[in-house]
Amino acid sequence: MTIRARFTxxxxxxxxxxxxxxxxxxxxxxxxEKSADSDEDSEAVFKTVLWGGLPAAIFGLIGGWFLxxxxxxxxxxxxxxxxxxxxxxxxxxxxxxxxxxxxxRLTEVFNKMTHRLEQSFHRIRDFTxxxxxxxxxxxxxxxxxxxxxxxxxxYKPEQREFLASQLDEVQRLARIVDGLALLTKADAGQxxxxxxxxxxxxxxxxxxxxAAMLAQTQxxxxxxxxxxxxxVLGDRDRLRQLLLNLSDNAIKYNVREGTVAxxxxxxDHHAELLVTNTGPGIAPANLPCVFNRFFRGDAAHNRSIExxxxxxxxxxxxxxxxxGTIFIKSGQNQETKVIVRLPL
Numbered sequence: 001m002t003i004r005a006r007f008t009x010x011x012x013x014x015x016x017x018x019x020x021x022x023x024x025x026x027x028x029x030x031x032x033e034k035s036a037d038s039d040e041d042s043e044a045v046f047k048t049v050l051w052g053g054l055p056a057a058i059f060g061l062i063g064g065w066f067l068x069x070x071x072x073x074x075x076x077x078x079x080x081x082x083x084x085x086x087x088x089x090x091x092x093x094x095x096x097x098x099x100x101x102x103x104x105r106l107t108e109v110f111n112k113m114t115h116r117l118e119q120s121f122h123r124i125r126d127f128t129x130x131x132x133x134x135x136x137x138x139x140x141x142x143x144x145x146x147x148x149x150x151x152x153x154x155y156k157p158e159q160r161e162f163l164a165s166q167l168d169e170v171q172r173l174a175r176i177v178d179g180l181a182l183l184t185k186a187d188a189g190q191x192x193x194x195x196x197x198x199x200x201x202x203x204x205x206x207x208x209x210x211a212a213m214l215a216q217t218q219x220x221x222x223x224x225x226x227x228x229x230x231x232v233l234g235d236r237d238r239l240r241q242l243l244l245n246l247s248d249n250a251i252k253y254n255v256r257e258g259t260v261a262x263x264x265x266x267x268d269h270h271a272e273l274l275v276t277n278t279g280p281g282i283a284p285a286n287l288p289c290v291f292n293r294f295f296r297g298d299a300a301h302n303r304s305i306e307x308x309x310x311x312x313x314x315x316x317x318x319x320x321x322x323x324g325t326i327f328i329k330s331g332q333n334q335e336t337k338v339i340v341r342l343p344l
Contacts, residue, residue: 074103082110090118125184132181139174146170179310183293186317193235193321200230200239200271200342204264207243211260215251218258225263230271232342234322242318245311246338250277253336266344270324273340282330290328291316 074097081094093114096107146167150160185191205227212222232239250260258278265272282290289295294309319326322342330336 078103078107078110085114087117087121090114090121125188128180129184129188132177132184135177136174136181139170139177142170143167143174176310179314183310183313183317186321191321193238195233195235197231198234198236198239200232200273201227201264203236203240203243204262204273206240207247208262210244211247211251211262214247215260218251218254218256220251220254220256220258220260222260223262225261226265227262228264228266230264230266230344232271232322232344234342238318238321242315242340245315246275246340249311250275250279250336250338253277253279255279267341270341270343273342275338275340277336279336281332281334281336282328283332287328287330291326 078094085092085094093111094107096111097104146163149155150163150167155163182191205224208222208224215222247260254260254277259276260278261274261276263274263276265274286295291312292309293313316326319340319342324340324342326338326340328336328338
């Protein structure tokens with residue numbers, strides 16, 4: 001129930017109580033002065049309340065409702081404006097009445113708070129971007145040194161295994177840095193897409209072939225159900241990155257001898273891609289968080305699975321940058337379905 005409705009009910013209850021109180025006092029006074037004519041007194045009191053008090057109460061109720069409507073209208077406008085604020089439009093100011101009342105001062109406090117939040121987001125974004133750039137150089141050097149060491153002879157098998165493990169970790173850290181840099185640049189609006197007609201069915205077929213090769217080690221069966229010839233307007237490299245991320249997730253978060261299925265079909269003015277895998281599923285409580293950065297679900301389950309929790313975040317950004325939608329349907333110990341829709 002809204003505040004205005006509560007105030008209206010309270011106001012109506014007070015008016016009814018006041019009306020009954022006036023009627024009771026009037027009857028008491030008439031009865032005290034003219035106890036012999038009690039019937040006439042009751043009729044007089046009834047007429048007074050009916051023709052005088054009741055219209056006054058109705059008029060007061062309508063007037064009170066109108067006044068409360070006018071009073072709460074600025075609060076309603078302020079609420080609607082505040083609901084539209086997110087991290088992308090913190091620079092927008094809430095409208096102020098500038099009459100110096102409590103609501104105007106509250107609006108000023110909100111505007112100052114969003115300004116401070118915007119500055120904090122900018123500092124975090126700048127720090128992440130600067131740190132990503134600074135980390136790339138030493139990671140590139142480490143990667144080159146480890147590859148050179150592995151290419152040279154003279155190492156025992158256990159030493160070569162240790163160097164290969166270190167190289168894997170450096171590559172994983174490099175992927176994290178690249179993902180963070182991409183998402184941070186995207187947040188700052190520094191990433192531009194090369195929009196051109198792209199045959200989506202060709203990219204899906206390539207992703208299917210790559211997934212079939214990656215899935216061999218876990219004996220996962222990869223199938224291609226439908227592949228309709230569809231063209232979208234987008235960045236070919238980013239769309240390929242999207243498909244690689246979805247394929248990689250479908251294989252990593254799967255069971256041995258499981259299945260992965262690709263399905264590309266035409267919807268109403270959009271291409272619909274469905275990637276299904278037979279993994280352990282995603283708990284309903286975790287579904288709203290799957291696109292959050294660094295979120296990887298059950299930590300105990302994911303300890304043995306390589307990844308950094310940025311793949312779906314990058315995938316979501318690529319889809320949104322192409323004016324599309326992406327969502328996931330899953331449940332505990334159920335199939336996981338990733339649905340991507342891109343405008344044709």
